[in-house]
Amino acid sequence: MSVREHELALPVDRAAIEVLRAGDVVYLTGEIFATAGLPTHERLLGCIEGREAVPFEMKDGALFHLGSLNEEGADGSLRIVYMNPTTSTRFNKHMPRLIPGLGLRVTGGKGGLSAESAAAMAENGCVYLAFLGGGAQIFTASIRKVTGIGWPEMVSHYRVVRIEVERLGPLTVGIDAHGSSLYDSTAQGASARREDILAQMRAERAVAAGGSVKP
């Protein structure tokens, strides 16, 4: 079966998200939010607990685990020199609450998220989109404009950056809104194959040692 491709505009409603299936490819156009900071995720949790205001309203939006070199020029202009995904599993303990708390329809980065996050996605109508790690030039090229830098007092990649993108992608649906996760299925597959793989290695070692292969 060939890979299905989708063009999505942000913000996006639940119905459009539920069309997506794990393994599909998506290109995004509109505004996204990006941060790579662990302290940022702690602060965002504080926001939904009422400790401070969110830097941006993200309802029906996309919050990605993307690190960027962003800067504000002397004239107040904003720009991003490069951006690229960071490891999402670092935020496993935050995302199950941030997805409903911020009203996210899309999240993503690299490496996927836990089953607990996948459950939060299924419940709230959200997908995880996988970026190529080491795709800085590909993803930076889709930036049309930087429209806001939240929490500028933090180091560059920890800030929350609002970015207007055009056909950001290709991004692979790693976890869909129906509980299907490519990360869980590959991990389960690897564990299931472990014994057979070890047996195969044992047989190859026996041949290499000049011994006979046990049936």
Place this chain on the structure above:
Amino acid sequence: MPITDEMIQVATRELYSRALRKVPEDAKEGLRAAMKSETSEIARRTLDLQLKSAELAERKDRFVCSDSGVPTYFVKIGSGAVLDCDLKASIRSGYEELVETIDPPILKHVTNPLTLERSHHGKEMPLVSYDFESGADYVEMICSPKALGSGRWAALELFTFPSLEEIETYVLDVAIKAGAQHCPPVVMGVGIGGSFDYCAALAKKQTLRPLGKVNPEPVLAAMEERLKTAVNALGFGPMGTGGDTTVLGVHVDYASGHGFTPVAVCFNCWINRRTSVKMWNDGRMEWGE
């Protein structure tokens, strides 16, 4: 004419800067070969995108990844090399100058592990290991920028008189635990024996061995093939969305030791960031990957 402070500083700056922009040729060749053998369409698309990303970064002279990691250097001083420099101080000053001047700038990834504060500077940064080489008339420097993405999945365990089966099972289990978090297809480095510290260095250096070179030790050459097939059979695939290509190569080295046998495993992501230079007494600098 001896090897000077300036040569060391230039090498320190250039090695790190070049490693961030250029995927080594053997790694690109590995990705191209995987494109032909990969049976998953999603995986082929990812491999294709990796090659495209590498080509774009190289052409634009920009970074492949936004995470520049922290630079680690391996310095090998040949017995015939003549040094008129403060080697350690020049590596430090070369790095300090680089973080002030590099275009584009690098993000602040140097982390104080006690406070988690991040900057461009810190204790022991850059991380440098020194060694000697008998009969060589040059100084060799290798740079390997290392970030959390693939760095955090390295592991080491101590065994007593392990069989090859125990060693290989451990390596496979480290690969299962890492899953696809390290931006595959990766190069895996494995160290066996020596001591705790020595074994870790063996594994790390094996991640920097170019792909496609057959291990001269027959036992290890066979082990490398076995482990490569085994890890790829796990099915994580490029970037973990499934496929036949999780490793481009498994490289193993060993050292004799006592009955306690450390086994160390570490990874280099698909970009395989590494650069090298040889510096001769006459001022020549030969750059490599």
